[in-house]
Amino acid sequence: MTDNGPQDTNGGHGVDAGGQWPPPGDPAGVLGKQSLVALRAPAVRRLLALRARGGLSRQHVRLAGECLGASERTVSRWLAEASRSPAAAAHPGARHTGRFEITAEIRVLLAYWHGNASAVHRQLMERAAAEDGSVHAQTSGTAVPVPPGLVAVPGGAALSQVPLLDPVPSLSTFLRALRRDLTAGERAGLALGPEAARAHDVFGKRPASWRNHAWETDHVQAPLLVDADGDLVRPWITWFIDTATKVITGTAVTPGHPSRASVLAALRAAVVRDDPYGPAGECRSW
Numbered sequence: 001m002t003d004n005g006p007q008d009t010n011g012g013h014g015v016d017a018g019g020q021w022p023p024p025g026d027p028a029g030v031l032g033k034q035s036l037v038a039l040r041a042p043a044v045r046r047l048l049a050l051r052a053r054g055g056l057s058r059q060h061v062r063l064a065g066e067c068l069g070a071s072e073r074t075v076s077r078w079l080a081e082a083s084r085s086p087a088a089a090a091h092p093g094a095r096h097t098g099r100f101e102i103t104a105e106i107r108v109l110l111a112y113w114h115g116n117a118s119a120v121h122r123q124l125m126e127r128a129a130a131e132d133g134s135v136h137a138q139t140s141g142t143a144v145p146v147p148p149g150l151v152a153v154p155g156g157a158a159l160s161q162v163p164l165l166d167p168v169p170s171l172s173t174f175l176r177a178l179r180r181d182l183t184a185g186e187r188a189g190l191a192l193g194p195e196a197a198r199a200h201d202v203f204g205k206r207p208a209s210w211r212n213h214a215w216e217t218d219h220v221q222a223p224l225l226v227d228a229d230g231d232l233v234r235p236w237i238t239w240f241i242d243t244a245t246k247v248i249t250g251t252a253v254t255p256g257h258p259s260r261a262s263v264l265a266a267l268r269a270a271v272v273r274d275d276p277y278g279p280a281g282e283c284r285s286w
Helices: 027-031 033-052 058-068 072-084 086-090 104-112 117-131 171-181 184-192 194-198 260-271
Strands: 136-139 142-145 215-221 226-228 231-233 236-242 248-254
Touching: 033 058, 033 072, 033 086, 058 072, 072 086, 104 117, 117 171, 184 194, 215 260, 236 260, 248 260
Parallel strands: none
Antiparallel strands: 136 142, 215 236, 226 231, 236 248
């Protein structure tokens, strides 16, 4: 019996010596673009190992490029970048823009300034200038030097709360990073408080799934007064919602602030399907 299929002519070493297995004509159409990107790092590591053994050839680079949907020149550039930086070997072909990002320290400063981005940027500039001893303040029309310790932070916070950036980005870059790195809810919460942030909260926004695949829970204070043992109070409602069907599976109403007891009561109402509960509940296998 004769097998006319493609043969590995490298003694079981596959593509390490340019075996004759043909690459797909359209790798992205076979594997998908995301899969090809994920395969870049293993391929580059394999090629680097071949280079370390002195067995890397141009044919290897060309074959890897054909399999990954990239040119020979592109794969050679990946190898050069990976040789210089381990980070480049982990993510070959990734773009490294060095863009400015909002750090945890800047978030703290934004909280002190109640979300006033221009004031935060101005203080970052003052902090950088104070480090150089070149800060000046206007006092009765005359500019006088300001020692680093006098760069004021709202609320009497220490100067250490102001990060030292080198260089400080422009205001337009800072605002662009703020819009990119902070959600609308975070920006509203910094400016107006947690109640404003809740208006932007996302719930029930999960990928499409089946009934009772995922539940979410939350609390809300009802906008009405009820009589609770002679006192007028605004009750709290705790509920569970099925994210696939948007059906409220269980609720619990309490006269005081939510607690573990109210969460467990709402969860029991969501799980039990006998009267007066159900029919949407189910015993989840958590």
